[in-house]
Amino acid sequence: MNLKADFAIIGGGIGGVTCAETLSHLNPDTNIVLITASSLIKTVTNLVQVSERIESFDVEEKPKSYLESTLPNVQVVHAAVAILDSENHILKTSDGTSVGYKKVCICTGGRPKVIVEDNPFVLGIRDTESVQEFQKRLKNARRIIVIGNGGIATELVYEVEGCEVIWAIKDKSISSAFVDAGAAQFFLPCVNKEKTESRKPLKRHKYTEEDDVTRPKNVTGGALGPDWSVNRDMVGNQQGSHKVHIEYSVEMANIFKLDEIKTNGKKIENPSTFDQITDDWPVCVELTNGKIYGADFIVSATGVVPNSHQFSANNFEIAEDGGIKVNDKMETNVKDVFAAGDICTASWIPAPHWIQMRLWSQARQMGCYAAKSMVASLSNEDVTLDFCFELFTHMTKFFNYKVILLGKFNGQGLGEGQEILLRFTEGVEYVKAIIQDGHLQGAVLIGETDLEETFENLILNKIDLTLFKEHLLDPNIDIEDFFD
Numbered sequence: 001m002n003l004k005a006d007f008a009i010i011g012g013g014i015g016g017v018t019c020a021e022t023l024s025h026l027n028p029d030t031n032i033v034l035i036t037a038s039s040l041i042k043t044v045t046n047l048v049q050v051s052e053r054i055e056s057f058d059v060e061e062k063p064k065s066y067l068e069s070t071l072p073n074v075q076v077v078h079a080a081v082a083i084l085d086s087e088n089h090i091l092k093t094s095d096g097t098s099v100g101y102k103k104v105c106i107c108t109g110g111r112p113k114v115i116v117e118d119n120p121f122v123l124g125i126r127d128t129e130s131v132q133e134f135q136k137r138l139k140n141a142r143r144i145i146v147i148g149n150g151g152i153a154t155e156l157v158y159e160v161e162g163c164e165v166i167w168a169i170k171d172k173s174i175s176s177a178f179v180d181a182g183a184a185q186f187f188l189p190c191v192n193k194e195k196t197e198s199r200k201p202l203k204r205h206k207y208t209e210e211d212d213v214t215r216p217k218n219v220t221g222g223a224l225g226p227d228w229s230v231n232r233d234m235v236g237n238q239q240g241s242h243k244v245h246i247e248y249s250v251e252m253a254n255i256f257k258l259d260e261i262k263t264n265g266k267k268i269e270n271p272s273t274f275d276q277i278t279d280d281w282p283v284c285v286e287l288t289n290g291k292i293y294g295a296d297f298i299v300s301a302t303g304v305v306p307n308s309h310q311f312s313a314n315n316f317e318i319a320e321d322g323g324i325k326v327n328d329k330m331e332t333n334v335k336d337v338f339a340a341g342d343i344c345t346a347s348w349i350p351a352p353h354w355i356q357m358r359l360w361s362q363a364r365q366m367g368c369y370a371a372k373s374m375v376a377s378l379s380n381e382d383v384t385l386d387f388c389f390e391l392f393t394h395m396t397k398f399f400n401y402k403v404i405l406l407g408k409f410n411g412q413g414l415g416e417g418q419e420i421l422l423r424f425t426e427g428v429e430y431v432k433a434i435i436q437d438g439h440l441q442g443a444v445l446i447g448e449t450d451l452e453e454t455f456e457n458l459i460l461n462k463i464d465l466t467l468f469k470e471h472l473l474d475p476n477i478d479i480e481d482f483f484d
């Protein structure tokens with residue numbers, strides 16, 4: 001099959017689909033081809049504007065026909081792109097389809113950065129297939145080891161029940177990819193708390209991925225949606241709820257088989273939180289503090305590697321984190337090739353309160369802005385960087401608490417002279433504001449603080465707080481009223 005498109009997009013995750021939707025709305029007369037290796041595409045639903053810059057939304061998987069029926073000028077091809085021939089402006093898929101394009105956007109996402117590749121006992125989690133594999137193994141598991149201290153690990157240790165979890169983190173506090181040690185302290189009592197009520201699964205029609213014969217083994221499906229852990233059965237084979245043991249300031253030193261441990265006469269730790277655990281583990285892990293734990297398997301929740309290896313013949317400029325570098329128009333260094341979402345690394349000079357993190361919200365914002373830029377480029381017009389890149393915002397849930405992160409929420413790159421203001425009520429809320437040079441630079445808001453809109457404005461409008469900062473977190477002062 002030979003197709004011709006004004007705009008082509010590679011990847012059916014949030015980045016690619018948002019790019020296709022925006023292109024279609026901006027330019028209904030053009031023809032757009034989206035090629036995706038996964039049989040289902042991701043769409044954003046239930047979008048709620050929490051404040052001017054904070055959005056919350058659900059991510060749903062839909063069949064490709066959904067996009068084609070809602071956007072008449074979009075054609076979706078279910079195949080993996082094997083070759084990007086940027087000189088001749090042609091894409092070739094592994095099943096022989098070729099797509100000529102004028103502008104193309106690469107939205108091929110990332111894959112889990114796994115601590116040990118090709119070890120049958122080490123799993124990474126990214127797409128539906130990988131989480132199903134995790135659930136299958138968990139059913140028969142007595143103990144798992146979770147390595148990593150970011151989003152996936154934080155959500156997993158909270159969700160897994162009926163199975164002991166050894167959570168091995170390289171930092172002194174939990175969830176450090178998102179929050180500071182103070183917030184970690186706030187969350188700590190939740191780690192082993194019995195879940196009183198199970199959260200209701202969202203009532204949505206779930207589509208399932210077809211057996212993906214077209215998807216090569218080294219290409220993952222789209223990253224999972226927000227309720228990936230909530231709606232899934234994550235129960236091991238032990239009686240009881242939560243049993244999480246945290247090992248701080250460690251990394252994995254070695255992986256052994258049980259007989260190797262026995263031969264060497266090494267001691268296996270047994271936190272013995274469940275009664276009937278015996279030492280007949282399929283795999284053992286030695287941590288850098290010398291402790292050895294046996295487990296049924298290991299989850300490596302250690303970050304994302306952008307899929308930038310796929311089209312390397314094009315000599316893309318690659319950033320240190322492995323992403324394809326893009327400028328402030330989402331253009332790569334290769335003519336007429338754009339990139340958006342987890343695949344790319346923002347390589348413009350960022351606004352003072354913005355940082356890149358590989359998140360849905362940013363994949364959506366980048367997909368949308370890349371589309372605007374592609375349209376402008378086709379008609380030789382200019383675009384200015386979208387205002388969503390002025391302020392970092394992220395809204396999520398950890399341990400069933402609402403979490404909002406704003407600006408330089410962990411003081412990233414601020415250097416000396418930061419003042420931290422804190423408000424902490426155990427089990428209710430944690431508020432951290434970072435002030436530098438009299439101005440609010442970032443904030444962590446956990447719980448129903450209702451401060452997000454005001455804090456967002458304080459950061460963006462660069463309000464001088466020198467005289468007011470003593471009262472900023474005073475619960476008896478309505479700061480929204482004060483700054484109105």
Ligand SMILES: Cc1cc2nc3c(=O)[nH]c(=O)nc-3n(C[C@H](O)[C@H](O)[C@H](O)COP(=O)(O)OP(=O)(O)OC[C@H]3O[C@@H](n4cnc5c(N)ncnc54)[C@H](O)[C@@H]3O)c2cc1C
Pocket residue numbers: 010011012013014015016035036037038042079080081082107108109110125126127151152219220221222223224225226228307310340341342343358359360361363396
């Ligand atoms: C378990 C998990 C939980 C997460 N939770 C959150 C959260 O709570 N909040 C949040 O903000 N973010 C979360 N994220 C991160 C978020 O999911 C990602 O940042 C976002 O989905 C990235 O979107 P993307 O479109 O760039 O990439 P992806 O969703 O990875 O999509 C890439 C697409 O490209 C396709 N593809 C790859 N190679 C090819 C090829 N050669 N040819 C054709 N198609 C190809 C893939 O099949 C896929 O369809 C989570 C991620 C994971 C893994």
Ligand SMILES: NC(=O)C1=CN([C@@H]2O[C@H](COP(=O)(O)OP(=O)(O)OC[C@H]3O[C@@H](n4cnc5c(N)ncnc54)[C@H](OP(=O)(O)O)[C@@H]3O)[C@@H](O)[C@H]2O)C=CC1
Pocket residue numbers: 115147148149150151152153155169170176177251252300301302303304357358359396397
């Ligand atoms: N609610 C949310 O917003 C969620 C977001 N996500 C997103 O999904 C993606 C994947 O999540 P996840 O895998 O948790 O990635 P994250 O980037 O969130 O966290 C990875 C963690 O693993 C640590 N790490 C990296 N290498 C090693 C190693 N060799 N040994 C021990 N620890 C290591 C990192 O430490 P260091 O940073 O010091 O390298 C970091 O703490 C991320 O983009 C994340 O933002 C995922 C789930 C939920």
